[in-house]
Amino acid sequence: MLTISIHKPMLLRYSHVRIRSHQKFHKIDPVPFVKMEAKSSQTRKMEELSVKHPTPFIPKLEPSGEPDLQFDRLQTSDQDLVQEKKFEFGRFIAREAILDEELWTAAWLRAESHWEDRANDRYADSYKRKFTDQEFNAIKRRRKGEYGQKCSCIITVRKESKNVKRTVVKSVVGTLDLSIRYLLDGETFPGEREKAPPFCSINRTQSNRYGYISNLCVSKAARCQGIASSMMHFAIRLALLEGAEQVYVHVHRKNEPAQELYRKMGFEMVEKASSQLEEEQTYLLRFKT
Numbered sequence: 243m244l245t246i247s248i249h250k251p252m253l254l255r256y257s258h259v260r261i262r263s264h265q266k267f268h269k270i271d272p273v274p275f276v277k278m279e280a281k282s283s284q285t286r287k288m289e290e291l292s293v294k295h296p297t298p299f300i301p302k303l304e305p306s307g308e309p310d311l312q313f314d315r316l317q318t319s320d321q322d323l324v325q326e327k328k329f330e331f332g333r334f335i336a337r338e339a340i341l342d343e344e345l346w347t348a349a350w351l352r353a354e355s356h357w358e359d360r361a362n363d364r365y366a367d368s369y370k371r372k373f374t375d376q377e378f379n380a381i382k383r384r385r386k387g388e389y390g391q392k393c394s395c396i397i398t399v400r401k402e403s404k405n406v407k408r409t410v411v412k413s414v415v416g417t418l419d420l421s422i423r424y425l426l427d428g429e430t431f432p433g434e435r436e437k438a439p440p441f442c443s444i445n446r447t448q449s450n451r452y453g454y455i456s457n458l459c460v461s462k463a464a465r466c467q468g469i470a471s472s473m474m475h476f477a478i479r480l481a482l483l484e485g486a487e488q489v490y491v492h493v494h495r496k497n498e499p500a501q502e503l504y505r506k507m508g509f510e511m512v513e514k515a516s517s518q519l520e521e522e523q524t525y526l527l528r529f530k531t
Contacts, residue, residue: 315343317413320402329476330401332467334415336476339395342382343410348395348417349377355459384419392422392484396477398460398469415464419457420477422484425450431512431526432490453481453489474507482531489529496523 318341328337339345353373357366384393398416400408425432432454455477460469481489491509493500504527515526 311342311346313343313409313411315341315410317399317402317408317410327480329472329479331472333401334398334464334467334469334472335401336396336398336416336473339397339417341410344397344399344414345381345395346374346378347411347414348397349374349381350411351414351417351459351461352377352457354461381419384421391424394420394480396420396473396480398464398473416460416469416473417457418455418459418473418477420480421454421456422481422486423452423454425452431515431528433518433526434515449487451484451486453478453484453486455489455491458491471503471507478507478529487531491527491529492519492524493527494524501525501527 320335328335330336339348350370353370356373357363357370360366363369381395385395387393396418397414399413400415423432428434429450432452455474458470458473478489490512491504493504507529509527509529512526512528519526
């Protein structure tokens with residue numbers, strides 16, 4: 243049993259989930275697009291945002307010093323992903339990101355989301371480039387994993403079109419992170435401060451295994467097509483297949499449309515978490531199997 247020191251809710255990094263079997267899930271009807279705000283800097287929980295989606299900025303220098311990034315790389319053929327678990331809906335496919343270029347584009351979408359309401363800031367472009375670079379590296383670190391826990395970067399891409407060639411950068415229209423975690427000893431929900439002692443261990447039992455969804459965002463150009471709800475549906479199914487019995491997500495307290503969307507998907511508010519999340523102005527929602 244691994245023991246760690248914890249003084250406040252921790253955000254651990256998790257390993258990459260690669261699913262080999264080919265499986266398609268049942269199609270669900272599109273849900274109207276809902277704009278969602280980003281979370282506080284402490285939790286960095288971002289929900290779906292209506293983001294401006296111009297042609298992504300392509301830096302002259304490779305981000306993070308990665309020489310292998312090719313921004314003119316063409317979208318991966320669907321036929322090359324026969325071993326990847328995926329969810330097809332309409333003109334889109336939700337699946338786990340594989341290429342570094344897909345991870346970088348997911349980071350760019352999150353940067354666009356984070357600075358959407360500050361488009362007139364003279365330094366916005368500079369901030370977005372820096373954020374993209376940092377988030378790209380953070381995604382790669384989380385996928386490597388720590389403490390035996392897992393994190394996957396889920397993306398939604400446009401389906402291949404006959405006689406149409408798209409780059410990876412232009413094919414990715416949505417993203418989220420799915421983490422598979424364990425509750426700490428004494429916790430009944432993630433980050434429960436009252437019950438988590440200063441020194442506690444991760445309880446690796448089946449009943450303490452849960453999924454956590456974060457960093458959900460969709461390109462403004464692709465909204466109102468059920469992408470957010472379809473990615474959520476796909477992430478929940480993956481979490482259940484990983485053995486998680488519950489799936490959690492944070493939502494801003496003033497974001498009533500997002501709360502309504504989650505309610506329709508089967509999420510319920512964790513009442514015990516409300517008081518300690520008052521400062522962050524968020525709610526913790528739970529989906530139970």
